Amino acid sequence: MGVFQRRPSGGPEFVSRPDRPRVPPGQSVTTSFPTLTAEQVLSVDVNNFTFRFWGEVREPTEMTWQQLMTVKHTILTADFHCVTGWSMLETEWGGALVRDVLEAAHVELSTSARFVMAHCTTEFTTNLPLEALLADDTMLVWEWNRLPLTSEHGGPLRLLVPSLYAWKDAKWVSGFEFLTEDRPGFWESRGYHMHGDPWKEERYG
Numbered sequence: 001m002g003v004f005q006r007r008p009s010g011g012p013e014f015v016s017r018p019d020r021p022r023v024p025p026g027q028s029v030t031t032s033f034p035t036l037t038a039e040q041v042l043s044v045d046v047n048n049f050t051f052r053f054w055g056e057v058r059e060p061t062e063m064t065w066q067q068l069m070t071v072k073h074t075i076l077t078a079d080f081h082c083v084t085g086w087s088m089l090e091t092e093w094g095g096a097l098v099r100d101v102l103e104a105a106h107v108e109l110s111t112s113a114r115f116v117m118a119h120c121t122t123e124f125t126t127n128l129p130l131e132a133l134l135a136d137d138t139m140l141v142w143e144w145n146r147l148p149l150t151s152e153h154g155g156p157l158r159l160l161v162p163s164l165y166a167w168k169d170a171k172w173v174s175g176f177e178f179l180t181e182d183r184p185g186f187w188e189s190r191g192y193h194m195h196g197d198p199w200k201e202e203r204y205g
């Protein structure tokens with residue numbers, strides 16, 4: 001994230017990081033919210049929704065939409081950087097920190113868990129290091145600027161990882177597979193970087 005603040009209530013607050021520019025190198029700011037989807041836009045019914053956790057965990061487990069809605073709500077103002085060169089600043093997202101979701105679902109990670117593969121209701125996948133998943137600003141989001149997240153932007157649920165390029169923000173996300181070794185996801189196996197830090201311009205592998 002360039003700038004963010006967890007905000008239990010009240011207006012947005014911004015915390016700047018003096019160690020790096022707000023806008024990562026090679027990016028230009030857009031005020032629109034373009035959509036980038038490799039698959040067909042999908043409509044997911046929350047009454048038939050299950051979020052799954054498996055792989056390097058003590059026991060595979062899952063959560064319904066209703067259970068997810070009981071996890072502590074967090075609002076986060078974050079920037080969004082697409083590897084194709086556009087950045088969107090100060091967007092407000094609502095949902096739950098992944099950390100809080102894992103706790104609520106009683107997911108016990110194995111000590112061998114180092115990476116995670118985010119899976120979607122579609123074939124899309126994306127991999128990230130466990131630290132990025134557990135970061136202070138990594139969320140499962142279902143609201144954008146106070147409104148329910150639309151299906152073209154991944155609603156009802158998408159991953160938000162402000163510290164990495166936005167291709168890591170899996171739309172229609174449906175589960176986390178915990179891994180010992182890093183494995184490329186959809187774009188990573190097509191040449192995108194395994195990590196994807198915008199400030200290091202980790203665009204292509």
Ligand SMILES: Nc1nc2c(c(=O)[nH]1)N[C@H]1C(S)=C(S)[C@@H](COP(=O)(O)O)O[C@H]1N2
Pocket residue numbers: 033034035036037038039081082083120122124152153154166167168169170171172
């Ligand atoms: N399921 C899925 N998630 C996805 C993608 C995709 O094609 N499919 N594209 C990624 C890319 S490259 C970007 S930049 C963002 C775009 O999100 P948006 O369409 O809401 O702007 O979603 C990411 N998540």
Ligand SMILES: [Mo]
Pocket residue numbers: 036082083084166167
């Ligand atoms: Mo992207």
